[in-house]
Amino acid sequence: MPSRERPSHLLLLLICYCSALRYIHGLENGLAQTPPMGWMPYERFQCTIDCARFPRDCISESLFKRTADLLVSEGYAAVGFQYLIIDDCWMETLRDSITQRLLPARERFPSGMADLSDYIHRRGLKFGIYHDVGEKTCMFLGPGARGHFQLDAQTFADWGVDYVKLDGCYATESERDRGYPAFGKAMNSTGRTMVYSCSWPFYKEKPDYRLIAQHCNLWRFAEDITDSYTSVFKTMEHYRRNQQLLSAHAGPGRWNDPDMLVLGNFRLSYDASRLQLAIWSVIAAPLIMTNDLETVRPEIRELLQNREVIAINQDLLGMPGRCVLTSKYFQVWLRRVTPVNDLGKHSFAVAFVNLGGFDHCPLCPRTIEVGLERLGLDSLTGYYVVDLFNSSRSLGMFKPYDAFSTRINPEGVTFYKFTVVPVY
Ligand SMILES: *[C@@H]1O[C@H](CO)[C@@H](O)[C@H](O)[C@H]1NC(C)=O
Ligand SMILES: *[C@@H]1O[C@H](CO)[C@@H](O)[C@H](O)[C@H]1NC(C)=O
Secondary structure (H helix, E strand, C coil): CCCCCCCCCCCCCCCCCCHHHHHCCCEEEEEEECCEECCCCHHHHHHCCCCCCCCCCCCCCCHHHHHHHHHCCCCHHCCCCCCCCCCCCCCCCCCCCCCCCCCCCCCCCCCCHHHHHHEEEEEECCEEEEEEEECCCCCCCCCCCCCCCCHHHHHHCCCCCCCEEECCCCCHHHHHHHHHHHHHHHHCCCCCEEEECCCCCHHHCCCCHHHHHCCCCCCECCCEEEEEEEEHHHHHHHHHHHHHHHHHHCCCEEEECCCCCCCCCCCCHHHHHHHHHHHHHHHHHHEEECCCCCCCCCHHHHHCCCCCHHHHCCCCCCCCCCEEEEEECCEEEEEEECCCCCCCCCCCEEEEEECCCCCCCCCCCCCEEEEHHHCCCCCCEEEEECCCCCCEEEEECCCCEEEEEECCCEEEEEEEEECCCCCC
């Protein structure tokens, strides 16, 4: 990789978005050219397996069929949520004694995985599944892939799987370091393209993201998320503290995965819901919901289906953004996006966060004012500004020497697109 230099006209906090990105080679399966979007049960439904007592919440084919239907009928599929992914707790305890193949839990998946896959595909969606590189899956219910990489990859291909999340429990470090690339090779040799989601870096002290990006389409780098502002913020902090490294290796086909979107459950306020969505879009994170689509409140569904915000997440430049200003009170996060003008100046998505750290009334709305040039928005042609959470709200034109001011709710965000003005 060419060495990186900081252009002196940018604030020190801003680290250059290098053209070096272009020279990094990722996994060449042609998939995940933008961050994957979809749904996974884990944070919401955990490892609920007692269908007699919890028929609506248990990990079963009826949960996935119901969700497939709702992804389509409630409008999620139309805005891009296409991967319906089974997480842990889908397996029988033992492999088939003759073929050694993995078996779905008979009582909860009576029709079998090929049938479920077909059901999902017929709705225009894609089918994802969970596995583990080691001896057992993380919830210790099913067998891991140890000793059966080729057979398990082939089983998934036979079932029409489009996405594999490979966890790393019950494996040694060296087993994981060998196993993640090897399972990827096994998937590749089936001839079926499958998105490859690795939990590899989560288990490592000092992950080698350059190496991981060569083998995986996305990788979990932080703790499991839970349904709270605290957890969302902790994940943001994890990214921010490592952002130079994390953003350097992500791009089309290879993404940092900060875990699921918890919008639509119990504990996130409306403002914190906007916050998670905005930051996940700035850092080009996969947008994988975990919720009960039948009970998501209309205003949260509207957030999840906000096409302007999704367009930032899915921006084709694939350049992950970062936090460029931070204090006890505010953060400013920024991502370079299309369009780019003839002078090579980018447009930007900018998220202003109110951390609520004020001495008097920590949980009050607060106003931040910043000079745009200070954020690196230096195009002399100026920027046309729109509120991404309300696209009918245009704020007009701004030049680099203008100050931009925005009032932000506590533990919330305002999120704008600064579209660069073309050169005439
Ligand atoms: C397998 O890997 C090769 C080389 O990276 C790639 O060209 C091909 O598309 C891959 N095939 C599948 C099915 O992922
Ligand atoms: C969106 O912005 C318009 C124009 O400023 C405003 O009239 C409208 O109330 C806003 N809608 C929402 C949901 O905030």
